[in-house]
Amino acid sequence: METKDKKLQLDQLPAVAKELIDNSPCAFDDFVNDRQFEMKITNLSGQIDFADVSYNQVCDQIEAQTDKKVAFVLYFVYFTKYRRLKNSEARDLVKEFGEDFDCYEINKHIRLLADYSAYNSVKKFGRLMRDAGELCVESHKKLHNHVGVINLYCELTCAYYEKNLDERNEPEGEKQLKDALTSMRRAIKIEDDLQEQKEKQAQEQAKKEGVPYRAKGKKAYHKFYLNMGRLLVLLGQFDEGESQMNYAIHNLPNDKDRESRIRLYESYITQASIIRTYALSDDKYKDLEKIKVNTYKTVTLTTTLLGFLLGSIKIYETVTDVFTLAMLMLAYMSLLLVMSGTVLFGLSIALRDKKRRMLVYDGILVAVGIVLFAISMVLILTYGYTS
Structure with a gap:
């Protein structure tokens, strides 16, 4: 079958389709799923003389075919022609005849092409x-x-x-x-x-x-x-x-x-x-967002720590025992760790800076702080005293 560079009239296409089917290199149901079949369909669509051809004429010709294989070839050729012309009839054709040719696996591809163009x-x-x-x-x-x-x-x-x-x-x-x-x-x-x-x-x-x-x-x-x-x-x-x-x-x-x-x-x-x-x-x-987040973390943490430091000065004025003072310092440092870890963890979540490694580090700070605070409190209650 060689019709390259020749204009095909609509009434000639069924015979050309029959020749394509007869010359299939394998079973037609398999051939339709081959890229070579699609290329032949594309070539045929480019050879059709579509001057003064109505959509109804195309539909009538497809419906008139008694051989389903021939009807499918016509359907695919006309669909390709309409799609290349960017006409809405491409999707109309699939709506009208798509179900009739769902037995061919390639029709799933045709349906997607129709939707994509629409x-x-x-x-x-x-x-x-x-x-x-x-x-x-x-x-x-x-x-x-x-x-x-x-x-x-x-x-x-x-x-x-x-x-x-x-x-x-x-x-x-x-x-x-x-x-x-x-x-x-x-x-x-x-x-x-x-x-x-x-x-x-x-x-x-x-x-x-x-x-x-x-x-x-x-x-x-x-x-x-x-x-x-x-x-x-x-x-x-x-x-x-x-x-x-x-x-x-x-x-x-x-x-x-x-x-x-x-x-x-x-x-x-x-x-x-x-x-x-x-x-x-x-x-x-x-990059600017990262700088802003880090700056906000630094300012917030510094403000929190300063507030905590100023609030704890009065406590140390009342302590005279060296051991108790040392344990209070340990407790104070552990609370700083807990507070720092909590503030940084909260800011990371609030500001969506969800780097797993940093969240783990924040969690470790909190855990270490809690352990040290517990140790210092036990030692103070057991051995320390205030005056």
């Missing part, structure tokens, strides 16, 4: 990101290695955290971004290996036919590098992220969409610069 809210991106991530896990055998599915998961992850920049530094956010980056690199490796395999096959075929062969050296889909760059930027690896996005621009094909894609990809590079500035400002703000 919504632009943070809450929706979060749900879609989680749903897409479930399709990429190793336990999902049918779509685990589908690079289109992986790319959608990574793109949704980018979209979510670009709208929630503060969350990217949280433990859960950082883990999610690192997982997406690992998945994106895996997708690029899968795609590169496939291209290398195709190169070898083409080279062997040329050798058999005795014709010269020039290697194309084609790399993974340019958008994969764009999304990898976006993930790197969100993880704070700005230089490498921008480098990957520039590499994506460098690998754009020379087609009618090149200029619009360049503008889009450059907008992400601009966004990366904004995120870099935001990160620097955020770091400066955190």
Whole structure:
């Protein structure tokens, strides 16, 4: 089946779909979950002549098919066409026919694509990101290695955290971004290996036919590098992220969409610069907050200790026994430890300075102070006296 660079009329598409099904390299139910099937669908969608074609005509043609496989191919092709045109009919088509084709695992991916193109809210991106991530896990055998599915998961992850920049530094956010980056690199490796395999096959075929062969050296889909760059930027690896996005621009094909894609990809590079500035400002703000917290702790602790010292002077004026005075000094020092530890612990909680190590140190101060105070009181009551 070769229809490249030819315009397809709607009435021709069922026959082309039947030919695609008949030429499946494996069982059709398995082939639909392959990236190569998605690429063929994308190519067909680009060849359809959509001039003066109504949505009702598209629906009528799908409904008229007696072969469910043909109907699914038409559904996928038209969905892809509408989505690339950014038409709302893409989601309408899924609403109308989605349930009919849920028997094909790839339809989960189609549903996610439809929702992604229809919504632009943070809450929706979060749900879609989680749903897409479930399709990429190793336990999902049918779509685990589908690079289109992986790319959608990574793109949704980018979209979510670009709208929630503060969350990217949280433990859960950082883990999610690192997982997406690992998945994106895996997708690029899968795609590169496939291209290398195709190169070898083409080279062997040329050798058999005795014709010269020039290697194309084609790399993974340019958008994969764009999304990898976006993930790197969100993880704070700005230089490498921008480098990957520039590499994506460098690998754009020379087609009618090149200029619009360049503008889009450059907008992400601009966004990366904004995120870099935001990160620097955020770091400066955190440094100032840390200084403010430490200063507040110091002033509060000093004031408390001075007050305690002034209040205890009268006690020492009435004591003449050296041993008792020494024990009172020990008790006084232990109370200072208890008070210092309590004040610092309370301030750490109140000011959200929840470093585990510092909280442990504060707790140790309190515990040591209590033990020393108890010892001093026992010794005073047992051996000491006042006059």
